[in-house]
Amino acid sequence: MTMSDKTKAWNVALIQSDIILGQPAQNRERMETKMEQAVSAPEKPDVIVLSEMWNTGYDLNQIGSLADPDGKESRAWLASFARTHGVHIVAGSIAEKRGDKVYNTMLVFDRTGREVASYSKIHLFRLMEEEKHLAPGDRAVKFELDGIPSGASICYDIRFPELARTLSLNGTEVLFVPAEWPHPRLHHWRTLLMARAIENQMYVIACNRTGTGGRDVFFGHSLIIDPWGEIVAEGGEEEEIVTGRVDLGLVAEVRGRIPVFSDRRPSLYEL
């Protein structure tokens, strides 16, 4: 199926799941089972979204040996799942080994199984010592699914409004945000996601993990927020598949109602 105009809607399924620290094979099996469950639902999803670093969790001390070399194994099964079930997959992010470095990389497949984007997290999170073990990506990434301009952000990236702004100024209508965001910063998570949606007048679709990893307790609360800042769906603190329907025509409507993009004064934004 192709989507030629932007008045269409997507059913979205966020796989809000726990992650077993340092166990890529078990995590893959668990993800696949939950994704099978998502595509078997009566409202079959158009897009499935996973959370951040779902293959390894933050097992940073072993990350060099656990990371998927060139993301090959993850890419193969995700592409095959997307093709088999005719579903887009914003496959959260994986620990991906490239050369002697490890990246926190988002992979995106369309419903034919074609990889349409990969994005390595550009802002590494010092509070979890990411910068000591991972290498940062070096570019922002936008892509299309069904012709809908979409953008990539991973977890901590949402604290940098410049990234979401750059993406929206370049046409992005849907921002995907896989995360491993822990307590006690639930209000930061919800407020920042809400702000990115309202200020950029775009959908924000964010999938956060649950469970514990080391000292961190992850609270779920995956969110789908519309371009007016209304919550379409929100998870609780436990594992679940969070689903919602996204009306892609709403972006143009909201952008027409309050024309912030044409009201910008970029020449005055420098001191």
Ligand SMILES: O=C(O)CCC(=O)C(=O)O
């Ligand atoms: O910014 C935060 O509070 C959480 C960020 C985070 O956990 C991450 O980027 O992995």
